[in-house]
Amino acid sequence: MTKILAISEANVISFHAMALIAISEISINTHDIAEISGASKHHAAKVLQRLVKKGLLGSTRGPSGGFYLKKHAEDIFLIEILEALEGEVTVNDCPIDNAICPFGSCLMGGICTEVGNKLMDYLRSHTLYDMIKNVNETKDVLKTIKNL
Amino acid sequence: MRIIGLSDANILGIHSMALIAASGECGISVHSIAEITKCSQHHLTKVVDTLSKSGLIYATRGPSGGFHLGRSADEISLLEIYEAISGEIDQNDLCLSHSNSKIQLDFFKNVCNELSEEFLKYLKLTKLSDIQTKAEKILNKK
Numbered sequence: 001m002t003k004i005l006a007i008s009e010a011n012v013i014s015f016h017a018m019a020l021i022a023i024s025e026i027s028i029n030t031h032d033i034a035e036i037s038g039a040s041k042h043h044a045a046k047v048l049q050r051l052v053k054k055g056l057l058g059s060t061r062g063p064s065g066g067f068y069l070k071k072h073a074e075d076i077f078l079i080e081i082l083e084a085l086e087g088e089v090t091v092n093d094c095p096i097d098n099a100i101c102p103f104g105s106c107l108m109g110g111i112c113t114e115v116g117n118k119l120m121d122y123l124r125s126h127t128l129y130d131m132i133k134n135v136n137e138t139k140d141v142l143k144t145i146k147n148l
Numbered sequence: 149m150r151i152i153g154l155s156d157a158n159i160l161g162i163h164s165m166a167l168i169a170a171s172g173e174c175g176i177s178v179h180s181i182a183e184i185t186k187c188s189q190h191h192l193t194k195v196v197d198t199l200s201k202s203g204l205i206y207a208t209r210g211p212s213g214g215f216h217l218g219r220s221a222d223e224i225s226l227l228e229i230y231e232a233i234s235g236e237i238d239q240n241d242l243c244l245s246h247s248n249s250k251i252q253l254d255f256f257k258n259v260c261n262e263l264s265e266e267f268l269k270y271l272k273l274t275k276l277s278d279i280q281t282k283a284e285k286i287l288n289k290k
Contacts (some may be wrong), residue, residue, distance in 0.1 A: 005264050015256060016249060038249040078256070091209050101179075102184050103282045107166055112154065114185050122259050133258050 005119070013039045013047045018081050019132045022073040023055065027066030047085065055086035073108055073129040082123055091116035154230075160195045161188055161233045162226055162279075168205055169221040171281035175214025193240050194222055195233065202232035221277035230271055235266065 006117060016037035018075075034044040046069060049058045056076060057067045069076065090111055103135055164181050178196055182189040196215060199205045204224060207216045219223070231237060 005260055007260065036249070045212055085285075102186060103286060105164075105282070107163055107279050108270075109279075111267060117265050118266075119259070119263055 009039070009043070010047050011056050013037055013044055014051060014081050014085055015078075015131070017044065017048055017051065017067075018056065018076070018128055021067050022069055022128050022132050025062070027064055029066040032066075035104055049080075053145060056080060056084055060139050073132060076128040077124060077125040078128065078131065079120070081128070089120065091120055154207045155191075155234065156191065157195050157198075157233050158183065158230055160192055161199060163274050164192065164196060165199065165204065165224070165229050165276055166279050166283040167287070168215045169217055169280040170287050171214065173216075174212075175208060175216045199229070204229065204232055217276075221280055222275050224271055224276040225272055226279075227268070228269035228274070231277070234237045
């Protein structure tokens with residue numbers, strides 16, 4: 001079935017991964033993130049690699065290695081997570097990217113821009129910490145998969 | 149980046165339907181729609197075929213043939229056009245679907261759902277007759 005917002009699977013994985021890494025008190029790796037977020041390990045690995053490359057995450061090697069945040073969760077705005085995967089995000093005025101609208105003004109009354117701008121404002125004004133502060137069940141899930 | 153998941157086909161479908169509505173009894177050809185919307189005639193033909201199969205429009209043949217609405221413009225919502233092209237919207241799970249996830253990012257999911265609902269409401273409540281005026285102006289100019 002169709003979705004209204006064009007938030008890709010990769011974006012969903014990246015938000016989940018960042019939240020998990022921020023909450024976790026123990027080191028978590030690609031396997032853990034894939035299992036908890038329900039993503040394929042291959043896809044999760046690609047997304048995590050991108051987040052490391054963009055400087056949002058660091059990684060440590062070895063049997064107890066895993067990912068860590070390069071900044072405090074309070075200092076990572078949600079837009080940074082989206083843009084790490086998508087590049088700089090701008091909301092286009094015309095949904096079909098026509099330089100000059102043949103109809104003079106948007107046939108749909110600019111609803112796409114309006115909704116897009118609301119989401120951008122939200123992502124620019126909220127941090128990773130805002131997203132995770134009420135996620136209570138995660139620590140239990142982490143303990144279960146780590147058999148703690 | 150497009151935030152709203154409207155494909156080229158969705159947008160073309162809505163714009164074409166507005167032009168077909170505005171053309172009234174005369175009807176309008178794919179060639180004319182492509183000329184006005186500056187879109188590829190090939191892509192447009194596919195979109196119009198899909199709209200025809202769904203019964204939203206029908207074609208008449210001949211030199212003065214073209215496409216016509218299957219129903220009155222005030223009985224067709226933009227949601228029907230959207231779904232005719234993209235399939236049914238899952239109204240119980242509007243976005244960020246990750247059914248296998250063991251955690252729920254409610255904070256983020258709530259805002260995405262709220263915005264999706266706002267857009268869905270627009271599609272449901274806006275009738276083709278509400279947007280055809282702008283298309284009529286273009287056809288009158290031609």
